[in-house]
Amino acid sequence: MTNDTVSTAETISHRKHRLRRDQKVTAVKVWLNTLAMSIVALIFTFPFIWMVFSALKPEAEIFSAIPSFIGSEVQWSNFVDAWTLVPFGRFIFNGFFVAIMGALLSVVVAVLSAYAFARLRFRYRDRLFLLYVLTLVLPQEVLVVPLFIMMNQFGLADTYAALIIPFAFTAFGTFLLRQFFLTIPVEFEEAARIDGASRLRTLWSVLLPQLTAPLSVLAVFSFVGYYNSYLWPLIIINSQDLATVPLGLSMFTGEHGTQWSLTMAAATLAIIPSLIIVAVLQRQLIRGIVLGGFGGR
Amino acid sequence: MFAGSEIRPSSAPQATRFRTNKIRESDGLVVLAYLWPGLVGFTTFILVPLLGSLLISMFEWPLFGTPTFIGFANYQKMFSDPTFYTVLVNTVIFAFVYTALNLLLALAVSLWLNTKIKFSSFWRVIFFLPAITPVIANALVWRLLLNDNGIVNSVLSSGGITGPSWLSDASFALSTVIAMSVWQSFGYNVIVLSAGLGSIPQEILEASRMDGTNAWQRLRSVILPMISPSLFFTMTMTMIGAFQVFVQPQVLTQGGPGESTNTFVLYMYRNGFVFDRLGYASALAWILFVVVMLITALQFAGQRKWVNYDK
Structure with a gap:
């Protein structure tokens, strides 16, 4: 009788444990799935990212042999120049x-x-x-x-x-x-x-x-x-x-x-x-x- | 969701009102009061121009100056104009490849977003971004990315590959224009298809899973048939949009090299507003109209074979 109760209790706790482990596995899967998606999304939005970084580069470094996001200096003045070259406002x-x-x-x-x-x-x-x-x-x-x-x-x-x-x-x-x-x-x-x-x-x-x-x-x-x-x-x-x-x-x-x-x-x-x-x-x-x-x- | 299917049922509640109110068959002048702004505008800016362009196509019509009636000469000229056939073929290739890739990618991404994933609505918005930003801004960045010395070729060369001239090599240019266009707009269809996927009852998928189907079988025999109305809708509208492609080739390649990326609307624009031949441009516009209507009609005729409207 007591043995039975104990074993039932054990099974329940065991089951609960397994359930929790399964949930953990699913949670990990969900996050891995999300990580994969964020990599794809990053590649997808790369043109926009490159647009902004290029906008801040000195003109001479737009096509550098070794590409980098940030040039020798961050030229905020490009925005001012673009704004004044044509009446952008x-x-x-x-x-x-x-x-x-x-x-x-x-x-x-x-x-x-x-x-x-x-x-x-x-x-x-x-x-x-x-x-x-x-x-x-x-x-x-x-x-x-x-x-x-x-x-x-x-x-x-x-x-x-x-x-x-x-x-x-x-x-x-x-x-x-x-x-x-x-x-x-x-x-x-x-x-x-x-x-x-x-x-x-x-x-x-x-x-x-x-x-x-x-x-x-x-x-x-x-x-x-x-x-x-x-x-x-x-x-x-x-x-x-x-x-x-x-x-x-x-x-x-x-x-x-x-x-x-x-x-x-x-x-x-x-x-x-x-x-x-x-x-x-x-x-x-x-x-x-x-x-x-x-x-x- | 789409035009044709919605017109009929709507008149039902109206019909009952008719009967209870037999004395007045029409609301008379009140109708005019509500209808005139739309009707005048619709007539002036849609119907008249549509018929007008047929008339204009019978003229030699300069941008500024007096038009001369020339009958069907513009059409005769068009059918012996080799560039006309080139742009027609380019546009048809563009439209079919672009629509196929667009739908395939949109379907793949929306199926992916329909799995267990965090922030799914955020990702949907991300894929949709280039569909809202001005096409010309999008095209300009792609021109920078795909420049002979641009980042794409730099990355390729660091992997030991010599990248081609994406925009000025005739064997790549059209593919590049297609790729950029698909990047720009498939996110739009992701949203339409996601809505379709979201409306599939979970019980049906669950039942099919219990029957021991695998994911591929479920996709083929449950999911695709159930979203076929959304697929049909996106296919039709994407195709109509594809025939109007203009900005991408104009900014990316200027229709070149040679005529390899020249499209129908670009050629029409150039004839009308660069070469000063509005009559010829109108003839082109009419052919475009006929081609688009024909392809849309074919799609509607073909839908019976694969689109499943009963739930």
Whole structure:
């Protein structure tokens, strides 16, 4: 009897011991797995790391026979030089201005259109919506030539308006928000309507508060799209005063192309806003990608 | 998740409202009040340019000056332009190899991140970084890395290997452009596929494990079929994006050496805005449009064979 109890107790403690050992083994495996991943991630981010270190090197040591991260001195002045060689502050301002205005316009237009498609009744509604959806797969590059001619006709070439307006009407926002409008029960609005609220008021104070997630996703992605856009500004903008960040950076590929340390300093400056956006808004970004693919590039 | 599949069910709740409210079939002017900003913009900046580019392609159209109607001459010229065929082939090779590598890597990484690992969402964000930073900044660093005397070749030579001219040797340039493009954007698909993997119920994997399957079998007969809608979606969108490649060859190689990395959109840009031939550029744009639509349609037609929508 006592023997039995003892042996049972032993088995239990033995089992517990084994369980703990197994857990330890799994924990070690998890950390080894994580270590392997961090090595891969380090290699993956190496271009960015090299960008920053090169930005701090003296120009003469960019291509040294024995590569090293840090040159004979750390030249912070490269950043100052890159900033003053071209009006980089201006580019960043332009980039943010265009991106914020573009995102605002895109969101407003998308909210109104999505509401119409989700809640209002009219002839050809579904056909019109299908037409919108079909343009989701339209490569925007197909449109740049006619848009260029059009902007010249309107006298808008080389203006902020030309950077902002043409790309605020893509079907994506309408498509995305409509999906979300449809998930909200109509009863909410009907209650508000019976209380005497107008449609616009209902949209603003009943529907939109429930849509903050997709709205922020749309805003963030429009912002990033505008901020990174390159082909269109390259075509439509001539004056340096209106150049956005990618356009400003392209100036380093030409006349200043031989100065690698300054080019890398400029590239580092250009990616900082993007890194901040990723750090602050990663949840919205990830959600947005999961929700429905902006181009997949 | 994707357009086509979502249009139908949505009209169901609307239909019931129609019936209860038979008197008004349309909301009349209210519709216009909400729809006009979007509709005017959509028409002006998407529909009109799309049809307009077809019209423009019938003209000899200089950047500044009077256009002349020339009928189909731009298309005739295009079909006898050897560079047109070169850029078409380059773009198709780029699109297929890039899409395949992109999906393969994205799948591998998202499967890895789906194992027992610390900080998995942090790693996901890391792989996603170059997809958010300006392409031109990314391309500039790669140009430095892959310079004849750059760090990549220095490291290779310290291992006794003489690295090639990654960017100016015609047999490497296109591969380099593809590699850089895959590096830049596969993290985007990691996020889409991770979401797909995350939605597979654990019980199904557990049940399959109990049946004595190994990891490879589970991948082939459980995981892949279950994420096939995400795979199809990423494949289609990645392919559409691939046909628009422009910045990478423009910054890395300027389309060279020769025409070895010249792509459709780069050639279109040059024709329109460097060689002053907007009409010819429009003809190219239309062919690009047709090719992209054709390939997208083929993918949609092919999905029945391998995409599994029922859960």
